[in-house]
Amino acid sequence: MIRTLKIILALSLLIGFNSLSFSQELSDTLHPQNSQLEETLSDALKCIKMTPQDLIFRNDYVDMDSFRLELIDGIMRHPLDIVSFNSNLRSNWGKASPEDRRYSLPFTWAKYLKIRGIKSSFDESKLACQDIDLKNNQFTREYGKSVKTLSEPLRNALSCLYIGIITSNSKTEKAFNGLTVGEISCLRDSFPIILLEDINDEFKTPEELDAQSNYEEKLTKNMIPYLSKLDAGMIVEGGRELAYSTQICLPGMLEFIKTKPQIKPLVKDKKDKENDLILRLQTSIGEIIIGGYGKSRYSGSPAIIIDLGGDDEYYLSKNPASEYHSSVIIDLGGNDIYNSASDYTYGSGFFGSGILIDVSGDDTYLTKNFSLGSGLFGTGLLIDEQGNDKYFGDTFTMGAGSFGMGGLIDMGGSDQYSAALYAQGFGFVGGIGVLIDSSGNDSYFAGGKYKDILRYKDHYISLSQGFAYGLRPIMSGGIGILYDLSGNDLYTSDIFGQGSSYWWSLGTLMDQEGNDKYVSYQYAQGAGTHMTLGVLEDSTGDDIYISHGVSQGCGHDLAFGLLLDRSGNDNYITYDLSQGAGSANGFGILADEAGNDGYYVGRDNNTQGFGGPRRDYGSVGILLDISGKDRYNGNGKDSTWWTTPSKWGVGIDK
Amino acid sequence: MRKFVLLIILITLQVFIRSGYCQNMAGRDEIKEKVDSLYIISNGVSEKYRDQAQPAESTLVAMGEEAVPYLMDKLTTQDAREKWTLIRILGKIGKPAVAPLIGRLESPNKDEAEISVRILGDIKDTSAVRPLIGLLTKDNYNLRSNVCESLGKIGDKSAFEDLSARMQDSIEAVRKSASVALGRIKDDRAIPYLVKGLSDSHYSVRMTSANSLVELGEPSVKPMFLLLTSSPGEPLYLAIEVLGRLKSKSAVIPLINQLKDEDWATRAFTVEALKEIGDPRGIRAIAELKKRETHPFVLSKIDKAK
Numbered sequence: 001m002i003r004t005l006k007i008i009l010a011l012s013l014l015i016g017f018n019s020l021s022f023s024q025e026l027s028d029t030l031h032p033q034n035s036q037l038e039e040t041l042s043d044a045l046k047c048i049k050m051t052p053q054d055l056i057f058r059n060d061y062v063d064m065d066s067f068r069l070e071l072i073d074g075i076m077r078h079p080l081d082i083v084s085f086n087s088n089l090r091s092n093w094g095k096a097s098p099e100d101r102r103y104s105l106p107f108t109w110a111k112y113l114k115i116r117g118i119k120s121s122f123d124e125s126k127l128a129c130q131d132i133d134l135k136n137n138q139f140t141r142e143y144g145k146s147v148k149t150l151s152e153p154l155r156n157a158l159s160c161l162y163i164g165i166i167t168s169n170s171k172t173e174k175a176f177n178g179l180t181v182g183e184i185s186c187l188r189d190s191f192p193i194i195l196l197e198d199i200n201d202e203f204k205t206p207e208e209l210d211a212q213s214n215y216e217e218k219l220t221k222n223m224i225p226y227l228s229k230l231d232a233g234m235i236v237e238g239g240r241e242l243a244y245s246t247q248i249c250l251p252g253m254l255e256f257i258k259t260k261p262q263i264k265p266l267v268k269d270k271k272d273k274e275n276d277l278i279l280r281l282q283t284s285i286g287e288i289i290i291g292g293y294g295k296s297r298y299s300g301s302p303a304i305i306i307d308l309g310g311d312d313e314y315y316l317s318k319n320p321a322s323e324y325h326s327s328v329i330i331d332l333g334g335n336d337i338y339n340s341a342s343d344y345t346y347g348s349g350f351f352g353s354g355i356l357i358d359v360s361g362d363d364t365y366l367t368k369n370f371s372l373g374s375g376l377f378g379t380g381l382l383i384d385e386q387g388n389d390k391y392f393g394d395t396f397t398m399g400a401g402s403f404g405m406g407g408l409i410d411m412g413g414s415d416q417y418s419a420a421l422y423a424q425g426f427g428f429v430g431g432i433g434v435l436i437d438s439s440g441n442d443s444y445f446a447g448g449k450y451k452d453i454l455r456y457k458d459h460y461i462s463l464s465q466g467f468a469y470g471l472r473p474i475m476s477g478g479i480g481i482l483y484d485l486s487g488n489d490l491y492t493s494d495i496f497g498q499g500s501s502y503w504w505s506l507g508t509l510m511d512q513e514g515n516d517k518y519v520s521y522q523y524a525q526g527a528g529t530h531m532t533l534g535v536l537e538d539s540t541g542d543d544i545y546i547s548h549g550v551s552q553g554c555g556h557d558l559a560f561g562l563l564l565d566r567s568g569n570d571n572y573i574t575y576d577l578s579q580g581a582g583s584a585n586g587f588g589i590l591a592d593e594a595g596n597d598g599y600y601v602g603r604d605n606n607t608q609g610f611g612g613p614r615r616d617y618g619s620v621g622i623l624l625d626i627s628g629k630d631r632y633n634g635n636g637k638d639s640t641w642w643t644t645p646s647k648w649g650v651g652i653d654k
Numbered sequence: 655m656r657k658f659v660l661l662i663i664l665i666t667l668q669v670f671i672r673s674g675y676c677q678n679m680a681g682r683d684e685i686k687e688k689v690d691s692l693y694i695i696s697n698g699v700s701e702k703y704r705d706q707a708q709p710a711e712s713t714l715v716a717m718g719e720e721a722v723p724y725l726m727d728k729l730t731t732q733d734a735r736e737k738w739t740l741i742r743i744l745g746k747i748g749k750p751a752v753a754p755l756i757g758r759l760e761s762p763n764k765d766e767a768e769i770s771v772r773i774l775g776d777i778k779d780t781s782a783v784r785p786l787i788g789l790l791t792k793d794n795y796n797l798r799s800n801v802c803e804s805l806g807k808i809g810d811k812s813a814f815e816d817l818s819a820r821m822q823d824s825i826e827a828v829r830k831s832a833s834v835a836l837g838r839i840k841d842d843r844a845i846p847y848l849v850k851g852l853s854d855s856h857y858s859v860r861m862t863s864a865n866s867l868v869e870l871g872e873p874s875v876k877p878m879f880l881l882l883t884s885s886p887g888e889p890l891y892l893a894i895e896v897l898g899r900l901k902s903k904s905a906v907i908p909l910i911n912q913l914k915d916e917d918w919a920t921r922a923f924t925v926e927a928l929k930e931i932g933d934p935r936g937i938r939a940i941a942e943l944k945k946r947e948t949h950p951f952v953l954s955k956i957d958k959a960k
Binding site for chain 1: 695834856858865950
């Protein structure tokens with residue numbers, strides 16, 4: 001039965017992968033598919049003596065580093081392709097089977113991790129652990145006796161997950177084959193340092209800040225030769241192997257617990273019994289634990305946890321082992337609390353893969369850094385199937401990836417996401433971070449902890465919510481995707497967020513349905529800052545966009561920012577350099593296709609169609625409202641075409 | 655005894671020399687320390703210390719020649735903020751920085767060479783012209799572009815031939831900087847190159863060529879008349895713009911004819927140009943157009959106050 005299921009799943013995976021080829025995506029229509037939008041954009045450009053062919057960037061304004069993603073290179077040359085990219089992501093999701101959406105789609109998107117200067121041997125067509133013999137495998141041979149009294153579905157699940165972890169570890173190890181032990185150790189110890197911020201920075205002297213910056217720069221430069229030798233594709237393959245193992249064992253377990261069969265505990269320790277544990281087994285990959293139907297309590301850093309139900313409490317910590325290691329948690333029900341004792345927990349892949357599947361219940365995740373679908377030199381995947389959940393994390397969390405992939409997929413319920421930094425669909429160098437929320441009225445918050453000491457006394461950096469980031473000028477960035485399919489959602493960030501990016505990266509926030517509210521301060525809501533791409537696309541609903549500046553369709557410094565709202569009666573409120581603004585040779589477009597909208601600004605000399613000069617030529621800012629009765633303060637007016645004194649700024653309201 | 659006296663004299667001499675040397679060294683260390691400290695503050699690494707940045711920068715400028723050698727050591731920076739700080743400070747220090755900067759032009763470090771070129775342009779010292787021209791054939795297109803920009807800022811006509819040749823460069827950023835420079839050095843021989851620039855495949859070259867034609871003034875008018883006969887498109891639109899910005903009375907009648915064009919953009923830009931010129935004939939023609947015009951962009955140009 002399980003074997004047949006495996007074959008069907010494997011075939012569906014293969015079909016899925018083949019139908020989503022990279023080349024196909026790039027050969028799709030290069031410009032906005034909506035002809036009216038395309039036509040209006042063309043007219044707007046004509047008003048400033050330009051053509052759509054002028055909306056191009058180069059990919060070599062600076063020396064191309066080894067970590068530039070081919071996808072970003074391609075879209076930079078034709079920034080409007082970003083609309084097709086988004087459309088393809090949504091189409092992939094729409095066409096995928098329910099299983100693929102959870103277990104394979106995030107990994108197919110890893111094909112975008114084709115990195116210019118480093119090896120990426122991601123193979124879409126092969127899964128090494130497809131042919132697990134459930135009767136006779138390494139797990140049954142070595143630990144069969146210890147689990148012989150367990151029911152077959154549980155034994156099979158353990159076999160699957162055990163082999164999945166071994167395969168995943170082996171693939172991850174292979175990804176680092178070209179590096180010495182010392183080099184790997186350097187990456188393990190040093191790379192997180194460049195991602196972690198210090199709340200005490202605001203109290204440091206200029207000399208201390210300068211020394212810190214120099215130290216981190218030196219540290220980063222030292223790592224470049226090592227990073228150039230790893231295989232990012234193979235890292236993600238490791239995660240895909242483990243996701244596949246999880247996928248094939250899950251249906252059997254769900255079937256098994258339907259009748260809640262009595263299970264005799266195999267644990268002898270009194271505390272284990274008190275903690276509602278059924279099995280605790282030491283293995284070569286780490287501890288394996290099965291918890292019962294009651295209130296189970298887990299601690300330490302087990303490799304595998306299967307929880308059969310109940311309102312459980314987790315208090316897990318990072319695996320202290322220095323070798324490659326992976327982990328899986330499958331919680332089959334209950335309102336659970338996941339508490340972190342350290343960084344790198346709950347769907348966290350760090351030199352390995354980490355997967356957490358929570359099948360049902362209103363869960364609370366209270367975590368630290370590198371958690372909740374975080375892949376740093378690894379793959380992290382968190383799938384929460386149902387319930388109104390609360391996610392809390394600090395830095396690099398909730399769908400964050402660098403040299404790997406991090407994904408958080410929440411399939412139902414009204415959820416609350418709260419993080420400090422680099423979170424909620426965040427892509428750093430060589431990585432892709434994805435947060436997908438399928439339904440419910442959700443709330444996303446990012447910021448509030450690390451002050452933006454460079455710019456402000458009283459604002460915090462967010463760099464989250466469909467945000468991607470590179471290290472200027474030495475490392476191009478990754479891809480950050482936040483996709484919310486339905487519900488009335490609230491997005492709150494401060495500095496950098498909401499479909500934006502910095503330095504040769506791509507950040508996208510897509511919201512399909514619902515009356516949504518977007519609040520941010522700066523560099524947000526479809527903003528690109530310094531040779532990069534950012535897009536916020538909202539398909540339906542009456543939405544409200546509130547920001548202060550460099551936002552709502554703003555491109556700064558040879559970058560592209562797009563805010564595209566497809567329908568609904570929307571309101572756009574900002575202070576300056578927003579609503580179709582280009583600065584320092586960037587392109588910024590705000591396009592609203594339908595509805596009766598309101599556009600409100602604090603300053604009219606750099607908003608609603610602003611393109612200021614830099615390097616002796618123009619930036620481009622365009623505001624397009626294709627239909628509806630609209631209200632403006634500022635340059636715009638209903639049923640009017642206008643250009644602004646900035647010369648390369650234009651607006652069309654039809 | 656004589657030997658002993660000689661030895662004492664020698665030792666004393668050495669002590670004097672050494673102490674002088676040490677003082678000199680100590681002095682140099684002191685200056686370096688001061689420059690380094692001021693430089694860190696002037697970079698404005700934190701909002702908290704932002705108010706100290708400008709005074710620190712002014713102090714470095716005031717130090718002048720004394721600070722130059724230590725600032726030169728920082729030209730290899732890759733940090734954009736630091737680059738701007740150096741451009742401002744060394745640009746203001748001026749002449750004392752020229753020779754050391756020329757010495758960095760052939761640096762194997764791209765950042766150092768590129769920023770040196772930029773600062774020399776800001777200083778506007780003609781002694782840099784020949785060394786800069788020597789870089790126009792380098793592979794690094796950012797360097798070539800910066801050189802064009804700096805030659806334009808210096809404004810020495812001896813660079814004309816080399817700059818006009820760069821209007822054929824394969825990289826648009828270089829062509830753009832060359833067209834800007836040709837406008838700045840104000841040499842009428844540039845007009846054919848700039849007219850061609852109005853049809854460039856990159857909008858930056860088209861825009862800057864139009865600006866430079868305006869910079870060159872009246873001699874640009876006649877070539878624009880020829881472009882008025884071309885079909886609607888960017889070169890025509892820019893020619894109309896140039897004529898307007900030059901306030902050419904001789905262009906009024908040809909422009910009035912353009913108001914009959916079927917292309918709405920041609921009519922709109924012509925309205926803008928005629929308003930710019932301000933000739934009563936043009937204003938009357940715009941009033942006539944308003945009676946029959948329906949396109950919203952043309953109407954917005956008609957209704958817009960000049």
